[in-house]
Amino acid sequence: MLDNILNLSRTTKRIITIFVDIFLVAIAYFGAFIVRLEDNAINLFDGEYLNVFAILFPVSILVFIKLGLYRAVLRFVTIRIVKGVLVGTAFSTAILLLLSFLFNIWMPRSIPFLYFFFLTILIISSRLTFRSLLNKGKDKGQCVIIYGAGDSGRQLLTALNQMSGYFVAAFVDDNRKLHKLTLHGITVYSPAELERLIAQHNVQQVLLAIPSVPMSRRREIIENLTALPCEVLSIPGMEDLVTGKAKLSTLNKVSIDDLLGRDPVKPINDLLKANIVNKNVMVTGAGGSIGSELCRQIINQQPKKLVLFELNEFSLYAIEAELREVIKRNQLDIQLIPILGTIQNKAHLMKVMSTFKINTLYHAAAYKHVPLVEYNMIEGVKNNIFGTLNCALSAIETAVESFILISTDKAVRPTNVMGTTKRIAELVLQAQAKAQATTRFCMVRFGNVLGSSGSVVPLFRKQIEQGGPITLTHPEITRYFMTIPEASQLVIQAGAMGVGGDVFVLDMGESVKIIDLAKRMISLMGMKEKSVENPNGIEIKITGLRPGEKLYEELLIGDNVSKSTHPRIMTAKEIMLDWSELSVLLEQLGNACANADVKLVRELLLKFPASFNPVDGICDLVWREKLNA
Structure with a gap:
């Protein structure tokens, strides 16, 4: 029967509701007299009393229609209907008083009060009863708990009630004042009761509705949830909700950013603007993870021109289309210039920088994947060292004011070719x-950024979604992590503080054990690690260290570090060579690359003051194939 009612047209449902309300008006009207007069009740079904009712109910229904009481969908009504019902029943009571005067019928003074009380209770109760019956008739779907009983949590409940597939069992909130209260029919509990609630209701998901909670508290909450046997989803952040980028009902998998990210330090606006406002800015590697985020941050500071220099056609297309939309939406006066090219072509770099009169250059173009550079040594050296040299010399010759290199923690006491090439790139700029x-x-210089190309986070997520195994190179391996937006903002601010030859080191927080990261991700995605007790869980498979890979990364070569004007940016004093000495080594290295002499390239890399300490033999694939031929 409930299914038949749900399948009726909206108009038919409204007509049924109107007839129900006519019946309720009759109960309230006659019931008020019966309760008041009891055994002395006069014959209400004769004469003027029936005439009063005959006019009272249609006028009352018209008032209810005018107030919109029949526009609400019964299945989704909330206690908020009380206000509308009170206004409607008050009007109906006033009509009753007017009719009693016009028809000159006898009416005790308590009758209008009883009528108002009965009609209000009956109308509200009928709506909530219908809602309860109709909702019980639908498929409950997944049983969930909403963490956060504030405005966002209550709005999320309303949104879920309008969707199929979710049944909210409880609210959970840190605010003790809310505990044991019932909001929209759902009880609020303490987080300490989560484990019991999950077991009792067979909860499959916890939905985080805490968009404005500080990152430190959010991280603590998620840490506690990872131990529970359910998936954790989250509504979008407050910024995305306010700007309209996302809806409240949009549920996302909890980002690992929430576990590893930190409360952001408010940027120093003067540092953000110094190298960008009304200047011509160029970003090499503009389509990469760091390069693209740098571009997003840069256009917020309104440069005159932004040159996007990128080797990969699709990456350039994607970032250019995104930024052009932002410029159009915000009506920014910025000239966006997409340029295809490689940093190994100095003539092209010169032409671009001189043509567009570049003032500031952010150099993010590099080969960064450690094993791939080990397998392709010559190209890694040519791109990371000589590509950087090309950019630097072009910048000098075209009078670029500021040049900021995006370096890496792998440049510190490197055990691989990639880290060594980045340290030599630093030496080039220092000289x-x-x-x-x-x-x-x-x-x-900074460590890994969450979600970047080659990052373990998207790899682990994909492996978990496929049922495992998660491949981990070593159980003791650790890494530093930072969110891409935070890293990009700090890069821009650090670049504004440089006086020449500075090596800035970003505060990356505590290093993270990768196996712990993998276990957290398994829990956050509602799954369990494979074990004797849980043989169908996600396996963590140890594969062994890859070529050139280190167990631990460092941010400093020496201890000579000092604070800057920004709490998360430090200045390091590192060893350097004069250009007269460095250029000799670079010339030899360039000749070795031109001759594809991989063995000599390796020997020359060891001569640079880069503290290169290889842990593997030469891994270059072409060289090894020729050696084995």
Whole structure:
């Protein structure tokens, strides 16, 4: 029967509701007299009393229609209907008083009060009863708990009630004042009762509705939830909700950013603007993870021109389309210039920088994947070292004011070719900074960024979704992590602080054990790690360290570090070579690359003051194939 009612048209349902309300008006009207007069009740079904009712009910229904009481969908009504019902029943009571005067019928003074009380209770109760019956008749779907009973949590409940597939068992909130209260029919509990509630209701998901909670508290909450046998989903952040980028009902898998991210330090606006406002800015590697986020941050500071320099056609297309939409939406006066090219082509770099009169250059283009650079040594050296040299010399010759290199923690005491090439790139800029005064060079060194290409986070997520196993190179391996937006903002601010040859190091927080990260991700996605007790869980498979890979990464070579004006940016004093000495080594290295002499390239890399300490033999695939031929 409930299914038949649900399948009726909206108009038919409203007509049924109107007839129910006519019946309720009759109960309230006659019931008020019966309760008041009891055995002395006069014959209400004769004469003027029936005439009063005959006019009272249609006028009352018209008032209810005008107030919109029949526009609400019964299945989704909330206690908020009380206000509308009170206004409607008050009007109906006033009509009753007016009719009693016009028809000159005898009516005790308590009758209007009883009528108002009965009609209000009956109308509200009927709506809530219908809602309860109709909702019981639908498929409950997944049983969930909403963490957060504030405005966002209550709005999420309303949104879920309008969707199929979710049944909310309880609210959970840190606020003790809310505990044991009932909001929209759902009880609020303490987080300490989560485990019991999950077991009692067979809860499959916990939905986080805490968009404005500080990152530190959010991380603590999620840490506690990872131990529970359910998936954790989250509504979008407050910024996305306010700007309209996402809806409250949009449920996302909890990002690992929530576990590893930190409360952001408010940027220093003067540092963000210094190298960008009304200037011509260029970003190499503009389509990469860091490069693209740098571009997003840069257009917020309104440069005159932004040159996107990128080797990969699709990556360039994607970031250019995204930024053009932002510029159009916000009506920004910024000239966006997408340029295809490689940093190994110095002539092309010169032409681009001179044509667009670049003031500030952020150099993010590099080969960063450790094993791939081990397998392709010559290309790694040519791109990361000589590509950076090309950019630096082009910047000097075209009078670029500021040049900021995106470096890496793998440049510190490197055990692989990639880290070594990045440290030599730093040495190139340090030497050039000392040799000339045209361009101000600085380097910003930091660790892994969450979600970047090659990051373990998207890899682990994909492996978990496929049922495992998660492949981990070593149980003791650790890494530093930072969110891409935070890293990009800090890069821009650090670049504004450089005076020439500076090596800036970003505060990455505590290093993270990758096996712990994998276990957290398994829990967050509602699954369990494979074990004797749980043989069908997600396996964590140890595969062994890859070529050139380190167990631990460092951010500093020495201990000579000092604070800057920003709490999360430090300045490091690192060993350097004069250009006269460095250029000799670079010339030899360039000749070895031109001759594809991999063995000599390896020997020369060891001669640079980069503290290169390889843990593997030469892994270059072409060289090894020829050796075995």
